[in-house]
Amino acid sequence: MGHHTCCNQQKVKRGLWSPEEDEKLIRYITTHGYGCWSEVPEKAGLQRCGKSCRLRWINYLRPDIRRGRFTAEEEKLIISLHAIVGNRWAHIASHLPGRTDNEIKNYWNSWIKKKIRKPASTTMTSSVSPPCSTAASDHGHLQTPFSVADHHQLDAIINQSLALPPAPKLATTTTGGQDSPPATLPPLCPFFMFDTTSVSPTSSLSPPAAHQLQHPFLTFTTAAMDMPTSYQLPPLVDGMSMGMAALDCSSLGEEGRGHDHDGNNGQAAAGMSNSGGCCYEQQEEEQLGHEQWDDESAQHLLMWDDDQDLTPSNLEVMQSGAHSLLFMGPNDHA
DNA sequence: AAGACAGACAACCGCGACCGG
């Protein structure tokens, strides 16, 4: 296994970075920036490959790095995001300012290790699986009824709809212009989550209000993390191909919170490949602390099923039903 | 005190995407 092409020409040092090397890199980056990483080592006087420099800078030396233990809110956010996007650490990290993908990845891995070492008696084998492990491991090869073209369409839809304007086209009218998009959400639209605190049933469907749609996790994390709510997060679930049902979790009761509504506990709850799988199993909820998964945090998340057109009337219904934990499942009911 | 063990963290490796020639 050779080194990278950028490392072949010269003898590069490996292993831990010394304080002197750190200083050299910091000094160079702060004065020159890092246009081309392959040139950084030479210009900075380092016996490292550019890739190593990049990694060191991104994961350790960057001035905006947030160090220290993860807060409960960050932990919650990581778990939530992981349940949705899987092992896309960079994506998750982009929602946690100051945290690196490597840090999150390491944290997650130790978290899993911790769980694996737990006695298997508490729950099923799924207790060792990360929440929605199928999403975690299969994000690159999800088995869905969608075609590649569908995924591209989904990407476009989701990227436009989540966090960043323009907001999704809602079924406000039935009259469409000649080149206007469909009045209803496309049938392949898998799911959307909106902060319902900024979308009132009566006014939400007007374009200005639609632009107020916010990233769902932003709402309850920014306050805790002392971040401005105007912080722009990247699209959360680009490339996702899961369906999400608008479920009233209150109907499931306490037992239902740790299990999917098909009655499959454990394994189903651990993976989104099962229909209606709940993202969080009981044990994980306990580990986080019940109060962290209170309804407060989730009641503003609105979800709806992909075979359901969004109209003013059902929006109101769904919003009133938006409650408790996030329940989501694959688009397997088609 | 010393060894074993586990957790946390840092760094490397391989692969794929992207881009310019």
Next chain:
DNA sequence: ACCGGTCGCGGTTGTCTGTCT
């Protein structure tokens, strides 16, 4: 269209440190 260079990402391994026996 092809190719090589570069970058970014995720998986994995290595190392350090604290705790337990």
